[in-house]
Amino acid sequence: MEGIVVRRVIPSDNSCLFNAVGFVMEHDKHKAAELRQVIAATVASDPVKYSEAFLAKTNEEYCAWILDPEKWGGAIELSILAEYYGREIAAYDIQTCRCDLYGQELKYPERVMLIYDGLHYDALAVCPAEGAPEEFDQTIFTVQKDRTVGAIEGLALNLVKDAQRKRSYTDTGNFTLRCGVCQIGVIGQKEAVEHAQATGHVNFQEYK
Template sequence: MDGTVVRRVIPSDNSCLFNAVGYVMDHNKNKAPELRQYCLLVLSWHKLPRDGVCACAIELAILADYYGREIAAYDIQTSRCDLYGQDKKYSERVMLIYDGLHYDALAMSPVAEAPEEFDQTIFLVHRDRTVGPVEGLALNLVKDQQRKRSYTDTANFTLRCGVCQIGVIGQKEDVEHAQATGHVNFQEYK
């Protein structure tokens, strides 16, 4: 397989998961309204909870079913790959990369600098349930990002409340402070 796996940056606008899925499925980075609405509809039908990291996993499973394709989500910090839709044995797979707070798209490109219109984002799943060499290339990219510490450690990052200036450590304390005070304006600090 000629080419390289590249990370296609999705804007940080609180819709990155949906827009990343839109890009790998439809080459469209503006699918968030449609895909978010569909997920909310499915969640309301099944009365499923929608909170935090669990919500992203549920939404990725819903979107895998919606498109009839597996979604591989690579976590930079752990280099783990979570696969959604694999129980359905779909014949195609797409790939995302997650940095602890944000999702971007992964694509196969003829060269790293090639324009996005040359991206291949949908890959055939082989009998051994892999997508062949592209899987190794994706994992190499993820491990390279991990070596560069291109992720946010949500369990241990330090934040300061923009309202009362209290410092908190990690997502758990962030959520607890927000629930206790109603404050939602936090900035990372070191």
């Protein structure tokens, strides 16, 4: 394989997961609204699988929630999108260097890669040289007999480790946030969620 693994930055607008998937699957960073619809339709079509116990919301509440452009996606949405596109999605976590693989039990022949910093998803791609434009990016990789994507996997992990060394991730257990509505400070994801549930405020900014 020729080329280098690069991180393609996706805008931070609460839809980064969907737009990152859109980019690696279709070279399109504007797929969020469409992919939210796909997820809502998938969940609504199978209330047994997507039960309240699984979703932590009723099926109906979840479908309304995921269609809201302010709401973030995570593991449930990635597993549905892997199935929708018929490709594995590898999500690399910068803080732990862990790779979560969605769709692997279905043994899809191809894989795409994302990188996650605790709050935000970007896309991973292979480009021919440093600085090459995005239209030359390769984002879909063949899964080999050993269920890896060969040398690309090592290159992707090196990029993730480099990001970890630079501490370019958000420790969601301990990060400090300020509520943009009432300016109260909270520590960690748990307190932020509790504050949001108590007040309905969802506009948080990280501050050091």
